[in-house]
Amino acid sequence: MIQKKSIGTKIIFLLGLVLSVSYAMPFVLVALNSVKPKFEILANPLALPIVFTWDNFNQAITKMNYFQSLTNSIIITTFSVLALILISSMLAYYLSRTKNKFTKVTFLILVASMIVPFQALMIPFMALFAPMVSWNNRASLIFFYMGFGVALSTFLYHGFISNIPVELDEAASIDGAGDFTIFWRIIFPMLKPVTATVAIINALWIWNDFLLPVLVLTPETQTLPLSTYLFYGQYSTEYGQAMAGLLLAVFPIIAFYLVLQRQFISGISSGAVK
Amino acid sequence: MPVGKSIKKFLVFAALPLSIFLVVLVIPFSQGLFLTFTNWDGFSFTQFAGIDNYVKSFQDPSFWSTLQFTAAFVVVSMITINVVAFGLALLVTAKLRSSNIFRTFFFVPNLIGGVILGVIWQFIFNSALVSLAQKFNWTALTSSWLNETDTAFWALIIVTTWQASGYMMIIYITGLISIEQDVLEAARIDGASAFRTMLSVKIPLMIQSFTIALFLTLRGGFMAYDVNVALTGGGPFRTTELISLHIFNDAFRLGNFGTGQSKAVIMFLMVAIAALIQVNVSKRMEVQR
Numbered sequence: 001m002i003q004k005k006s007i008g009t010k011i012i013f014l015l016g017l018v019l020s021v022s023y024a025m026p027f028v029l030v031a032l033n034s035v036k037p038k039f040e041i042l043a044n045p046l047a048l049p050i051v052f053t054w055d056n057f058n059q060a061i062t063k064m065n066y067f068q069s070l071t072n073s074i075i076i077t078t079f080s081v082l083a084l085i086l087i088s089s090m091l092a093y094y095l096s097r098t099k100n101k102f103t104k105v106t107f108l109i110l111v112a113s114m115i116v117p118f119q120a121l122m123i124p125f126m127a128l129f130a131p132m133v134s135w136n137n138r139a140s141l142i143f144f145y146m147g148f149g150v151a152l153s154t155f156l157y158h159g160f161i162s163n164i165p166v167e168l169d170e171a172a173s174i175d176g177a178g179d180f181t182i183f184w185r186i187i188f189p190m191l192k193p194v195t196a197t198v199a200i201i202n203a204l205w206i207w208n209d210f211l212l213p214v215l216v217l218t219p220e221t222q223t224l225p226l227s228t229y230l231f232y233g234q235y236s237t238e239y240g241q242a243m244a245g246l247l248l249a250v251f252p253i254i255a256f257y258l259v260l261q262r263q264f265i266s267g268i269s270s271g272a273v274k
Numbered sequence: 275m276p277v278g279k280s281i282k283k284f285l286v287f288a289a290l291p292l293s294i295f296l297v298v299l300v301i302p303f304s305q306g307l308f309l310t311f312t313n314w315d316g317f318s319f320t321q322f323a324g325i326d327n328y329v330k331s332f333q334d335p336s337f338w339s340t341l342q343f344t345a346a347f348v349v350v351s352m353i354t355i356n357v358v359a360f361g362l363a364l365l366v367t368a369k370l371r372s373s374n375i376f377r378t379f380f381f382v383p384n385l386i387g388g389v390i391l392g393v394i395w396q397f398i399f400n401s402a403l404v405s406l407a408q409k410f411n412w413t414a415l416t417s418s419w420l421n422e423t424d425t426a427f428w429a430l431i432i433v434t435t436w437q438a439s440g441y442m443m444i445i446y447i448t449g450l451i452s453i454e455q456d457v458l459e460a461a462r463i464d465g466a467s468a469f470r471t472m473l474s475v476k477i478p479l480m481i482q483s484f485t486i487a488l489f490l491t492l493r494g495g496f497m498a499y500d501v502n503v504a505l506t507g508g509g510p511f512r513t514t515e516l517i518s519l520h521i522f523n524d525a526f527r528l529g530n531f532g533t534g535q536s537k538a539v540i541m542f543l544m545v546a547i548a549a550l551i552q553v554n555v556s557k558r559m560e561v562q563r
Contacts, residue, residue, distance in 0.1 A: 009368075009370065012365060012368050012370060013370055013372065015365060016365050016366075016370065016372065016373075016376040017372075017376075019362070019365070019376070019379075019380070020375070020376050020379035020380070023379045023380055023382070023383065023436065023440075024379050024382070026383075026391075026394050026395065026398060026436075027382070027394075029394075029397075029398065029402060030394055030397075041401075042401075042405065043405075044405070044406075044409070045401060045402040045405055045406070046402070046406065087290055087291035087294070088291065090286075090287045090288070090291065091287060091288050091291040091292065093287060094283065094284065094287035094288040095288070098280070098283065098284075106288075106292065109300075110295070113295075113299055113300075115493070115545060115546055115549055116299070116303060116542060117493075117496065117497045117518075117541060117542060117545055118497075119497065119499075119517075119518050119521050119522070119538050119541060120303065120306065120538045120539060120541060120542035121299070121302040121303040121305075121306045121538070122521075122522075122525075122538065123306060123316075123521075123525045123531055123534055123535045123538060124302045124305045124306040124309060124535065125298075125302040125306075127316060127317065128301070128302055128305065143294065143298070144298055146291075146294050146298070147294045147295055147297065147298020147299050148298060148299065150291050150294065150295050151295070151299075154291070179282075179283050179286065179287070180286060183287070204385065207387070208385075208386065208387030208388070208389075208390075208500075209387070210387060210388065210389045210499070210500045210503075211499055211500070211518075211522075215526075225387045225389045225390060228389070228390055228393070229389045229390075229393065229504060232393045236393075236396075236397075239397070239401065242393075242397065243397070246390060246393065246394055246397075249390050250386055250390060253385050253386060254382060254385060254386075257382070257385050258378075261378065264381075265377070265381070265444060268441065268444050268445075269444050269445065269447070269448040
């Protein structure tokens with residue numbers, strides 16, 4: 001084993017190193033250029049900064065309304081994810097514990113709906129919901145995310161709940177607990193691992209979503225991807241500022257990931273393998 | 275269970291989520307299907323139009339070129355993403371001390387939305403690479419890749435592969451580590467080479483991971499919008515529009531709601547049929563354990 005380790009492992013390590021560097025390169029490039037004045041970026045985008053400036057960040061923060069968009073993103077993502085956890089876990093509990101034709105068919109429809117691309121209903125969708133959106137676009141967006149996310153989240157919960165023995169519910173029921181109490185006091189606490197998966201998968205999707213916010217949100221309620229995109233479109237010739245804006249947009253999610261790395265990886269692998 | 279109690283349980287647990295699902299997804303979807311057979315203009319319709327919208331969609335030459343471009347994108351990106359992702363998974367599971375750090379690097383592009391990745395790469399293709407190429411005289415890069423349809427296609431593939439391979443890598447890692455050690459041991463005792471073990475033992479035992487990853491990349495390829503809009507914006511001259519962006523522009527830029535929606539239904543059918551075929555083929559290859 002020790003002998004084997006030497007050459008083969010070194011080659012693999014080197015390959016991994018080269019690949020890691022190339023995967024990170026675009027971000028390094030952005031970070032490097034975000035602290036350089038424009039003329040330096042034009043001269044050589046790969047060089048280390050000679051004149052170091054924070055000004056790009058100040059400009060980007062004001063021009064893209066950074067803190068406002070960040071707040072919008074946080075509000076929309078948090079509320080959508082909480083709502084999805086709430087409604088999907090309850091629906092999944094109902095569908096897996098009540099066994100009849102109706103629940104079977106409903107579950108099949110939910111699963112089948114996951115293949116419908118948003119684009120297939122986007123046009124009538126916008127016509128149908130225009131009044132609701134003009135009334136309150138952030139609340140509408142959260143409502144839409146509940147509708148579009150409920151199928152996958154219910155599916156994930158359903159698989160997990162089916163493995164919890166019904167005897168548990170029955171025992172609690174004999175002790176006099178109602179369905180509502182049984183679910184919240186006994187079942188839901190046992191769902192923690194799936195809840196983590198559901199939270200992470202939905203948070204990533206909603207945080208990064210672009211198409212739906214483009215159609216629904218106004219300048220004051222813009223989320224981070226939206227304001228970054230518009231800012232970049234407007235100031236793409238101000239390379240330094242554009243790079244600072246991109247770095248600011250990327251930063252929160254990477255920080256979040258580094259803190260919760262283990263949950264992310266296990267969430268995605270268990271979510272994908274259903 | 276008494277009827278009253280079961281109705282109450284339905285109301286408490288399922289009524290709200292199911293009605294939201296119905297309102298947000300089922301109704302617009304069925305409405306959209308229905309409207310393609312009318313002369314709907316985005317607000318109202320006055321008469322049924324049969325399959326006129328579909329005929330018109332297929333008479334639109336730009337739709338044909340979008341379909342071709344999308345088909346090429348779906349096929350090529352499925353191959354590149356999965357080959358790269360499987361390679362990365364092998365690399366990360368090779369028992370290195372630095373595996374975890376590598377995994378983090380490969381996974382990070384995935385966390386970030388396609389739009390932001392798209393503009394980062396737009397800067398790379400339009401500015402960074404061009405200025406480097408001029409400096410060092412690399413002829414292949416002196417004009418931006420995004421200016422030509424063919425090179426812009428490869429730019430889209432590169433960015434999509436870079437973004438999606440980390441996610442698929444996680445799926446392949448899960449598959450690889452689920453293979454029991456004694457099976458691999460048996461292969462080794464039988465004298466199988468590393469390559470042989472991979473081909474005849476590992477891959478057949480983890481076909482399920484391939485089923486999932488291929489399905490996700492297939493669906494992702496058809497639905498790709500963010501990277502497309504941010505990297506090429508469909509240009510030059512709408513030649514790099516994938517089907518999603520084409521539908522968006524047809525409906526919301528040009529106001530063709532009827533054909534836009536028909537094209538959306540066509541897109542749905544393509545995704546559904548392709549996914550069904552793919553999942554069926556892969557399932558047939560799965561080994562019973």
